Amino acid sequence: MPVDTFARRFKAQTGMAPYAYVIDRRVRRAQSLLRGSALPMLAGMAAAQRLAL
Incomplete structure (x- = not known):
């Protein structure tokens, strides 16, 4: 099937x-994972910043 038809x-x-x-x-999916997570989102962002250094 052509891409445009699909x-x-x-x-x-x-x-x-x-x-x-x-x-x-x-x-x-990301929203549902964040809602079900026990970790605060800011903690994840702080960890990501440390990895970027």
Whole structure:
């Protein structure tokens, strides 16, 4: 199936372009992981800053 045909059919079924759908799913997954995490998000950011040095 040609890429443009796939994209058109995908959007007709989901209401979103394929790339937008993937981004949406990633964001939703990240949100659910953050909600279920016992660690505060700022602690993770501080650890990431230390690794960047």
